[in-house]
Structure formats: structure tokens, C-alpha cells
Amino acid sequence: MRVTGDQALVKKLNKSIVLDTIRRKGPLSRTDVSERTGLNKATVSNLTAELLQQKLVEETGPGESSGGRKPLMLLFNEAAGCAIGIELGVTLVKAALTDLKGGILLERSTPLARHDPESAFAAIREVTAPLLEAAPETPYGLIGIGVGVPGMVDEAGVILYAPNLGWEGIDLKTRLEAEFGVPVVIDNEANAGAAGEREYGAGRHVRHLVYVSAGMGIGSGMIIDGQLYKGAWGYAGETGHMSIESDGRLCSCGSRGCWELYASERAYAYAEASEKNTAADDKKSDAADQASPLPSLTTRELTARARGGHEETIAMYTEIGRRLGIGITNLVNGFNPEKIVVGGPLTEAKEWIEPAMLEAIAERALPYHRRELAISFSGLGSRSAVLGAAHLAVSQFLGRVRVSL
Template sequence: MRVTGDQALVKKLNKSIVLDTIRRNGPLSRTDVSERTGLNKATVSNLTLELLEQKLVEETGLGASSGGRKPLMLLFNGAAGCAIGIELGVTLVKAALTDLKGGILLERSAPLGRHDPDTAFAVILEAVRPLLEEAPDTPHGVVGIGIGVPGMVDESGTILYAPNLGWEGVDLGARLEKEFGVPVVVDNEANAGAAGEREYGAGRHVRHLVYVSAGMGIGSGMIIDGQLYKGAWGYAGETGHMSIESDGRLCSCGSRGCWELYASERAYAYAPAAGGSAEGSGDADVRARDAASPSSLPALTTPELAEYARQGDAATLEMYREIGRRLGIGVTNLVNGFNPEKIVVGGPLTEAKEWIEPAMLATIAERALPYHRRELAVSFSELGSRSALLGAAHLAVSQFLGRVRVSL
């Protein structure tokens, strides 16, 4: 059966295309928009008028003339509304209020001491409420909330499985919508990070991108041919739980030798104590660390350990070299498996970039297949530890704008 859209659907689609074209490429004249989209000038003019009335687009002055009257230029109005991005971590909840262009207006964070859903929900409220109270008066107000979580999320926003939180079947999205009365988008934090880097960071204009989020765990967001890849049922990207040691450490997911136990902040729990000597650790100490509980959290944070590294502490420097090497092994698997244009490493571990990066790049150069790495670019995030935060806000903005992905 042949399916056709009615006029309202076609108009909505065309309006979305016009808005997205101006948002990404402005300032543009109406003629520019017509040429870029293939829509006729009358259609563009009518749709632009609606967008101007909705304050989503603004006229910014006269452009260059091509022989006739100088055209009025159009620009996306990022101040027309706000969005809130949230990153739910294992030890911390971060939230940011942004404009519609991803500019951060306010930020809040709150420590997460316990992992049960009720406690996490209360901490999220603690971080978000001040942002809502201090949000500026805009034509569209707070258009939505996006939240990145460390686990598998289905299309309805239910967190199916988050091993580092001990969650299964938690409908966080519906609970937040009921509390705040605005639309809520829930996604895996690595997918949110990939969206953030693609929109605002190191992944701009990259069509084949793998974003590796390295914090208290590891996840990957994969953009293939310009589209976020989620797999058959939406669970792709749990690369932190691919095994790099067949008989390695026991993981909270139930498997052994998972990548994140060796190449994320989880590895701190198994490393020699900062301030000690990497060579002075005895076999008994090593066995004790390797037998640590899979849910063990490290005693020190990345900022604290980075300070030891800056002071030249031998144990800390060796730990970061080993984390870099292990990170490179996992990245090599992603390079060989997906052949991306670019790998971007983000998340809290980026604060230790200067001690991790040399070993990571050397390992990738040594192990990746030559044709795969020939055109490959590997970098750390331009957004630092804010990739998922900004990506989550962008997901909320995209839902509000009704963006439809169309190949023009």
C-alpha cells in the first residue's frame, strides 16, 4: 500500500527543514534557504514568517546584494527558550541550564551518596530546581529536560539496566515529567555525549564518529553516516562491558575482564596507592586489589589523583600510563570494528589527559589495522566533562524543535 502524507504533515516537515537549515547555517537569506533546501521561494517565505512570529528565527540585517535589493538575513534565535541537561553519574549528578544553541547559562551539581532510585531522584531535584527557579523569561520558557544515564534505556525512557547503579526497570523519565511538567528525554550518557560532541565539540561535521565516555565506567556513542546508532533494540554502545581479559576481574555486570575495570576510574581501586611506589607493591597487595568487590569505588577522585601526577608521583604516573594503554586496546577494537573517521574520548577521565594520551595513542598506532588508522583522527573532547551534559540538553532542544532527519 502506498502511504502519502497530508498537507499538515508536509508543512510540518518543510518547516522543520527550514528551521534546521537556518539553525545550522545562518545567517542566510530566504533565497539561500530556498537553494539549500530545494523548496520554492514562496514556501520558504511563508514558513519563515511563521518562524519569525514564533520568535525561533530573527532578522539580523541586510546581506550582500547579487544585483538587486539587499536581502534580509535570517538567524536562529537561541534565546527563544531554555533547556536543562542532566548527567546522572555514579557519584555525582550534574545539571545545566542552556539556551537553544547550547550556551550554558547556569550549572549545578550534587553528590550522589547512595544509588537507590529514590535517593537519586531526590538528588536530581536538588540540582534541577534552582535552575528552573533562575531560568530567564523567554518566549518559550524551559522547553524540556534531557538526561544521560549510565545504562541501557528503551525508547520510552525506562532505564532497563544500569549495572554501576544497580538499577533495572526504572522509569525515571515519566517520574521527572510528572514532577516538572515538561517533556523529558532519557538516553544513555555516552549517546548524549556523542550528540554533544557532534553538535558543539570535536565531532562537528563528522559523519562517522565514535565517542568514548570514560568516567566511573565506559560507554560509547556511535554516529554512523550522520545518524546515532542504537542497534536493533536501542542498546548499542555498552562497550565498557566488552572483555579485554578472558579471565580478568569480576565486573558488576556479572562478566569478567570488562574494559571499564582497566581503563576507567574503576581502575583506581586496583592501582597502587597514590604517594606510594609502583615498584614497592607486593604480590599480596596485588592479589587483594584484584579480588576487590566489583562494586568498589576508588578512594580518590580524578582531580585528586591528577594533583599527585602533577607532583610527579611515580605510582600515579604508572597507573595513568597503564590506563592509557588499556584505553588504547579498547579503542583499537572500536577502530577495527567500525572504521570511524574520528574517535573522541570524553568524560571525567579527560582531566588526566596529559598522562593518559601518550600511552593510548602509542597503543592504537601499534595495534590498529593500517588502513583503518590511515585517515583516523583521535582526540580528547573539546567539551571536557560536559559532553553528556550539553548533549542531553541538545536532545531536549531537538525534541522541542521537532527536528526530522531528512537527506536533502
């Protein structure tokens, strides 16, 4: 959006700076805010007065004196409204009611048996109904709904392509806005997860973050300079289809050697096939002839086996970890993020995956990256995407102005 400068912009920018400072670093006095931001004390006072009136900020009483008058501490009022975050999974729809700081007030989930849009809408209604009912009386009420979906989403909130749901061109945003009467943000599940981890999880205060979500596929959410990067048309982050074997396993996307065939739950299918057919080479087994076969066992079942000491399963997870590390190294070398956060259902097997993954990265990443890169697993567990989706709604509600010189 093209913007020119005027006083209104200045005010919006500074107000956003003040609110953000209080939100992230609070409780703070007006003087603290002035010193941290470089804004004049009077400016901070004026803007704070408006934020107080808007109920976005509260005075929580006097703080400690440092040899003079006691400061009046300011705190972000997370109870000024609430948001709903939804993760529309392939088998499960999860939703959480949160305050403006990502605190969970209530959670619900329901299995998703059928994948037609109407069944999904019904599931969404089902999980959100108790949340809507439980929503407390607040100045702003429900400020919006965020949804993370397993597919590519364009800038208008239309789900362009969600192979695991069999959806193409579903205008979820318009539909939900009509139904709930509040602003709705739709984004990819990995993007939502990235937003969640960056705001409330393992990626706090990180400017350049890549969140890798591994489940029945792999998706990445990339945060560049504190903002979700969505690419030219909103479908950045399809790293699951990065080829790590030029002439490897055939993928349903039409390509070969896609990362997710080796480092997501999809890899189980190939392990199953080679177990049935131990002597045979990968390329000769049934699985290899078929594009992206689906596994018959779940992560829950396989981690149970691994815990029981089943060697083949442990070896399989070691290999998945190694392949995860190989793909992550590719992302690191290309992107130079400050931190990588790994999340998604596959992380239940973290115990067996992590060592091999870290080893692969340590061996393969360029030395300068290796030295400064931080890697961790999700800090929010299975809630990354729901919390991130809720945050997307909050973030849109609060607004944000950014200037770069």
C-alpha cells in the same frame, strides 16, 4: 514508525530542512537557503514566514549587498525557549539551563550522598529549582528536560539497570514529566555526551561519531548518520564490557577482561593492589579475586601525584592510556567512525594518557582507518553530558524528518 507520503510530510520535511539550515549555517538570506537546500525561493519564503511567526527564526536586518538589493538575514532564534539538561552522576548531580542553541544560562550541581531513588529525585529538585526560577520569559518557556543517567535506558525512558546506583526498572521519565509538566528525555550518560559533543563540541558536522566516556566505567555513545544509535532495545554502547583479555580480570558483570577494568578509574584499584603486593602477579593479588574492586583514590588525587612526578602513578596512567587505545582500536576497526571523541572524568589525566593511547591506536588500527580517522578529547570538558541532555530535549522539541533514497 511507519510513514506514508503526503503533502503534510513534504511540508514537514522541507520546513525541517530550512530550519536546520538556518540553525547550523545562519545568518543566511532566503536566497542563500534556497541555493543551499535546492528548494525554490518561493518555498523558502513561505516556510520562513511560518518559522518567523513561530518565533523560531528572526530577521536580523540587512546583510551585505553583492551588487544588488541587500538581503534580509535570517537567524535561528535560540531565545525562543529554554531547556534543562541534567547529568545524574553517581556522586554528583549536575544541571544546566540552556537556550535552544546550547548556550548556558545557569548551572548548578549538588553532591549525591545516597543512591536511593528518592534521594536522587530530591537532588534533581534541588539543582533544578534555581534554574526554573532563572528561566527567562520566552515564547515557548521551558521546552523540555533531558537527563543523562549512568545505566541502560529503554525506549520508554525506563532505567533498566544502573549498577552504580543500584537501580533497576525505575521509570524516571514518567516521574519527572509528572513533576515538571514538560516533555522529558532520558538517555544513557554516554549517549548524552555523544549528542553534546556532536552538536556543540568536538564532533560538530561529523556524521559517524563514537564518544567514549571514561570514568568509574566506560560507556560509549555512537552516532550513526547523525543519529544516536541505540540498538535493538536501547542498550547499545556498553563497550566498557568489551573483553580485551579473554581470561583477564573478573568483572562484576560475570565476564572477564572487561575493558573498563583496564582503562577506566577502576584500573586504579588493581594498581593499588599490586602496589601493596609488588612482587605478586596480578592474578594472585587480592584485587584479582574480587570482581571489579573499587579504588580508594580519586582521579583528582592521582593526577596530583602524577603532577608531582610520582613514577608509579605515571606508569599506571601510561598503561591506562595504552589500554584505552586498544579498546578504541577495536571500536574503530568494527565501526569505522569518522571521529572518536574521548571524554569523562578520566580525561583530567589526559596529559599522561594521551601519548600512550595515540601510540596504541597508531600501532594497532588497520591502516585504512588510521589514515582517515580523527581522534580528539572532549571539546565540552565535563559539560558534554549536561549539554547533550539539554540538546536531546531541544532536538525532540524542534523535530526532525529525514529521508534516504
